[in-house]
Amino acid sequence: MDSPVFLTNFSTLDWIIVIVYLVGTVIKGVWVNRYVGDLSDFIIAGRGLRIYLAIATMTGTEIGLVTIMYNAQEGFTRGLSAYVIGLCWLVGMLLIGLTGFIVYPLRKFEIMTIPEYYELRYGIRTRVVGGVILALAGILNMGLFLQAGARFMTGMLGIGTGFGLKVLMTGMLFMVLLYTTFGGMVSVVITDYVQFVVLGVAMVIATVWAVGHVGWDNIVDTAVAQHGPSGMNPVATDGYGWWYVVWMVYLAVAGGALWATATTRALAARSPKTAQRLYGWTSITFFARVVIPVTWGAAALAFITATPELAAAFLGDGPDRLNSQYAMPVFFARLLPSGFLGILAAGMMAGFMSTHDSYLLCWASVITQDVIAPLYRVGPRGRRIAGAVSATLGGAAVAGIAYGVLNLFATPTVPGVVLGFLAGVPCAAWLLRRVPQVLEAPDLSERGRFIITRTVIVLIGVFLLVWGLWYEAPMTLWTYMAVTGTIYLAGAMACIGFGLYWRRANETGALIALVAGLIAVLGILPWETWGIEWITSTKTSVAAIIAAAVGLVAGSLLFKSRTAAKASDHEEES
Amino acid sequence: MDLAELTIGDVWLVVLGVALLAFGLMVAICGVGGFNDILSLFRTLREDDDETASEQ
Numbered sequence: 001m002d003s004p005v006f007l008t009n010f011s012t013l014d015w016i017i018v019i020v021y022l023v024g025t026v027i028k029g030v031w032v033n034r035y036v037g038d039l040s041d042f043i044i045a046g047r048g049l050r051i052y053l054a055i056a057t058m059t060g061t062e063i064g065l066v067t068i069m070y071n072a073q074e075g076f077t078r079g080l081s082a083y084v085i086g087l088c089w090l091v092g093m094l095l096i097g098l099t100g101f102i103v104y105p106l107r108k109f110e111i112m113t114i115p116e117y118y119e120l121r122y123g124i125r126t127r128v129v130g131g132v133i134l135a136l137a138g139i140l141n142m143g144l145f146l147q148a149g150a151r152f153m154t155g156m157l158g159i160g161t162g163f164g165l166k167v168l169m170t171g172m173l174f175m176v177l178l179y180t181t182f183g184g185m186v187s188v189v190i191t192d193y194v195q196f197v198v199l200g201v202a203m204v205i206a207t208v209w210a211v212g213h214v215g216w217d218n219i220v221d222t223a224v225a226q227h228g229p230s231g232m233n234p235v236a237t238d239g240y241g242w243w244y245v246v247w248m249v250y251l252a253v254a255g256g257a258l259w260a261t262a263t264t265r266a267l268a269a270r271s272p273k274t275a276q277r278l279y280g281w282t283s284i285t286f287f288a289r290v291v292i293p294v295t296w297g298a299a300a301l302a303f304i305t306a307t308p309e310l311a312a313a314f315l316g317d318g319p320d321r322l323n324s325q326y327a328m329p330v331f332f333a334r335l336l337p338s339g340f341l342g343i344l345a346a347g348m349m350a351g352f353m354s355t356h357d358s359y360l361l362c363w364a365s366v367i368t369q370d371v372i373a374p375l376y377r378v379g380p381r382g383r384r385i386a387g388a389v390s391a392t393l394g395g396a397a398v399a400g401i402a403y404g405v406l407n408l409f410a411t412p413t414v415p416g417v418v419l420g421f422l423a424g425v426p427c428a429a430w431l432l433r434r435v436p437q438v439l440e441a442p443d444l445s446e447r448g449r450f451i452i453t454r455t456v457i458v459l460i461g462v463f464l465l466v467w468g469l470w471y472e473a474p475m476t477l478w479t480y481m482a483v484t485g486t487i488y489l490a491g492a493m494a495c496i497g498f499g500l501y502w503r504r505a506n507e508t509g510a511l512i513a514l515v516a517g518l519i520a521v522l523g524i525l526p527w528e529t530w531g532i533e534w535i536t537s538t539k540t541s542v543a544a545i546i547a548a549a550v551g552l553v554a555g556s557l558l559f560k561s562r563t564a565a566k567a568s569d570h571e572e573e574s
Numbered sequence: 575m576d577l578a579e580l581t582i583g584d585v586w587l588v589v590l591g592v593a594l595l596a597f598g599l600m601v602a603i604c605g606v607g608g609f610n611d612i613l614s615l616f617r618t619l620r621e622d623d624d625e626t627a628s629e630q
Binding site for chain 2: 204
């Protein structure tokens, strides 16, 4: 232990609990693989989810270690006013649950991914462009998962920052990749269920424990003392502000209905009615997953303020100030007793795995089903594009591995990364040539899709490692998640919302909307560091949302439709 | 208690209480119901496999 900050009650007993739990989870995941018969089983569990299991698995995915980390960070840095984000989610999800907005008609299409709808409604180009943007936003969105997860574990285990963090990140990634590539959606569902029960119970107990120990009045007083009125009131001066609240409500509705990992659960539900009911129930989840961790973060702030060495480490002004993500795990590592700490850590790790496996599976299947497979259908030219993209991705993956290995030992990285890329491209191209059924078939075979999906999962894993080691977000983790989510949601909400409810929406409008959503990516740049403070993530995100909606309407009205209205026909039939 | 005396801290405490209660109940209900659903899912997938095998 290199710092008095990282003290912990985590003992051998807790290690045993965590290891038994995780090993059991991995064995179960591999065992469940026997039930994966075809790609539909792999991606959407054969569309056989009943309501309780669907709720449990959606909750398991949406309450993970990362969710808890970013919400606890909001509680620490913004005080209890961050509860407003939970209220926005409650309203948004209830709205979908009560009306079936988007989810009900979308489930009727019997599709596996959202871009499939793009093709039905607008055509193949929209599907490919939409798939690329969805995968880009989704992978960027999970870019900091590994970093946040490793920070939690280092805080809980008391091993501090530095080399231990990197080793943990690598080890955790390896475990997740092994698990996801073997099991697919059926094992995801089972892991999510177990995690839902364990983490659900642990979260309630830990909250009562934390509030009971620190005291509610103390939490409130500290929030006001540290943040002023904005520590309690989200729209007070220096608080979130009304525009942020509007953005959150939009994000709750759009994210609830269209964020692919959540929508996959709706698409995997037994019927459109089950999909709709799922949203009504899980509004509680989306509400609690914010409110409970925010409370932990606010309680951690009160605890840390009252502990001199922690206050110096977290609240000082120097460059060595610890990242606020460490606050909650450091707080719990000192507060909770051994045994319970192990259960909470095991639940969190399971949460970490379940979120990762769902996300990895989701984005990998989008790349396979919605980018590569449609390109194959286009003919030889499409296949050449798919081959070039795959080879470049392979090169990037080898470069990423080189970066990760070199960074681990703190050696110069640039030449290694360049060499890695140059070596990776021909290697990936050669490998593709060795899989004739992938390259030469007129359409991608099911086996080819399996191979590509599993390969892409590994490639995304490499990206996570590199991005987690390299990138430090110039904002809170939640704002980063919200911005990267908006890159996709702004365009998707326009395309699907208008596509389902407005007959005149067409391909040109959809493509404009999807590209306009990319404006949101400006929000993750460090504008403040560059001295351009008037550009904020809230403004860029709201601008992207408005531009996408206006772009779709204008594009649809100004340009003539070139698409077959297969989706409209489907709606009329059903 | 007079509602006019409520502070924002009291409101947030009610919000926390509601979140804990609702979430706890949901975990209990879906924990039991979800277990039955898992058994049913396995049964369905196994039947699908058997059907595929007999067709072949």
